[in-house]
Amino acid sequence: MGSGIAHVAAAAGHSTLIYDSNQAAAGKAIESIGKISARSVEKGKVSQEESDGMIARLSAAKSLNDLSGCDLIIEAIVENLEIKQKIFSDLEKIVKPECILASNTSSLSVTSIASICKHSERVAGMHFFNPATLMPLVEIVPGIQTHSETVRIIRDYTIQWGKSPVVAKDTPGFIVNRIARPFYGESIRILEEQWKGIPSGEIGMATIDWAIKELGGFRMGPFELMDLIGNDINYTVTETVWKQMYFDSRYRPSITQKRLFEAGRFGKKSGRGYYNYAEGAVIPEPIRDRELGGQIFSRVLTLLINEAVDAYYLHIATRDDIDLAMTKGVNYPKGLLRWCDELGADVILGNLNSLRIDYAEERYRPSPLLQRMVKENSKFYKAEEWHHLKN
Numbered sequence: 128m129g130s131g132i133a134h135v136a137a138a139a140g141h142s143t144l145i146y147d148s149n150q151a152a153a154g155k156a157i158e159s160i161g162k163i164s165a166r167s168v169e170k171g172k173v174s175q176e177e178s179d180g181m182i183a184r185l186s187a188a189k190s191l192n193d194l195s196g197c198d199l200i201i202e203a204i205v206e207n208l209e210i211k212q213k214i215f216s217d218l219e220k221i222v223k224p225e226c227i228l229a230s231n232t233s234s235l236s237v238t239s240i241a242s243i244c245k246h247s248e249r250v251a252g253m254h255f256f257n258p259a260t261l262m263p264l265v266e267i268v269p270g271i272q273t274h275s276e277t278v279r280i281i282r283d284y285t286i287q288w289g290k291s292p293v294v295a296k297d298t299p300g301f302i303v304n305r306i307a308r309p310f311y312g313e314s315i316r317i318l319e320e321q322w323k324g325i326p327s328g329e330i331g332m333a334t335i336d337w338a339i340k341e342l343g344g345f346r347m348g349p350f351e352l353m354d355l356i357g358n359d360i361n362y363t364v365t366e367t368v369w370k371q372m373y374f375d376s377r378y379r380p381s382i383t384q385k386r387l388f389e390a391g392r393f394g395k396k397s398g399r400g401y402y403n404y405a406e407g408a409v410i411p412e413p414i415r416d417r418e419l420g421g422q423i424f425s426r427v428l429t430l431l432i433n434e435a436v437d438a439y440y441l442h443i444a445t446r447d448d449i450d451l452a453m454t455k456g457v458n459y460p461k462g463l464l465r466w467c468d469e470l471g472a473d474v475i476l477g478n479l480n481s482l483r484i485d486y487a488e489e490r491y492r493p494s495p496l497l498q499r500m501v502k503e504n505s506k507f508y509k510a511e512e513w514h515h516l517k518n
């Protein structure tokens with residue numbers, strides 16, 4: 128992630144230093160940025176001149192002290208609170224008073240990271256999506272100590288870098304990793320069940336993936352995507368969010384995924400995950416039944432919309448930032464709050480209530496805001512905004 132972020136900053140015209148405690152890694156990062164950039168030149172995406180200029184702005188820092196003149200430092204080291212706190216406390220001793228200190232953490236509390244600093248008001252989360260050069264979203268996460276000026280400065284940088292910033296409350300999973308949980312969790316749950324005759328093996332996965340892509344308009348199905356992200360990473364994110372939510376069963380990880388993780392079936396990178404990527408392995412065919420597919424998609428979408436509505440209800444982010452985050456960070460075909468308006472809060476609430484009756488489980492607990500919206504007959508977007516969105 129660090130090299131991708133450095134690439135973005137250098138491409139936008141900033142002199143950029145890369146520091147890594149493993150000396151060789153910084154040099155390797157610059158090498159790999161060079162290769163990626165050379166490919167972009169070949170494809171005609173950037174000119175040779177732009178690429179040369181970007182490379183010239185990059186250098187490897189030999190020690191942390193080399194960062195003393197920086198205006199902004201984005202930390203993207205190992206996801207461990209103590210190690211992150213140590214580097215923030217070391218950095219604070221050497222940087223200028225106005226230097227902004229940001230963390231690319233995906234799951235730790237920004238407030239905890241900042242708490243080690245004397246000037247915690249200049250610390251914030253700056254969460255990029257992988258690959259940072261391609262994904263436009265950046266979640267800016269103020270800790271409770273963060274000054275609004277810090278948020279403004281980080282927002283200006285991200286806009287200057289051609290990214291789409293959103294502001295997220297410092298809560299587990301921020302926006303995307305919180306709201307996206309049922310995309311994976313509910314799909315696995317459907318697979319685990321004897322649900323409307325879906326087989327629990329590869330045909331079942333292929334059928335769910337097909338339904339979400341074909342009928343939902345998503346670029347990738349949940350099982351394909353988990354195999355791409357890595358089941359180790361996806362499982363860990365799910366488990367972290369669940370633990371940090373004080374074991375709210377709505378976020379409970381799945382044993383199916385844990386077993387894959389334990390078996391080293393991480394997905395594409397290990398050659399096998401939900402699917403088998405070995406040469407010659409049979410590619411499973413989905414059951415292309417539009418009615419069944421529609422039911423699968425509706426169940427997953429219902430839970431996603433419920434998460435988005437609840438995130439809005441709990442002030443995790445604004446309406447526009449919630450919708451932007453899911454489209455720009457994970458390529459959803461539509462913002463979920465907009466989708467809620469389109470389908471109707473009453474329909475989503477009805478779906479949840481019937482799932483709740485069938486299962487008697489907390490995971491189908493509707494957001495109180497859905498109930499209120501139905502009572503008040505309200506929507507997220509006004510009619511005139513719809514017109515604007517459609518055009």
Ligand SMILES: NC(=O)c1ccc[n+]([C@@H]2O[C@H](COP(=O)([O-])OP(=O)(O)OC[C@H]3O[C@@H](n4cnc5c(N)ncnc54)[C@H](O)[C@@H]3O)[C@@H](O)[C@H]2O)c1
Binds near residue numbers: 257
């Ligand atoms: N991989 C992703 O998709 C992704 C997405 C968003 C955010 N993140 C976050 O970005 C951070 C980095 O993730 P990654 O996947 O790039 O990890 P990684 O393991 O690939 O890279 C981490 C780098 O940090 C270096 N490092 C470790 N401890 C250090 C220290 N004390 N000082 C200096 N350098 C140190 C390592 O040598 C390594 O090169 C994590 O906080 C992660 O949660 C990752």
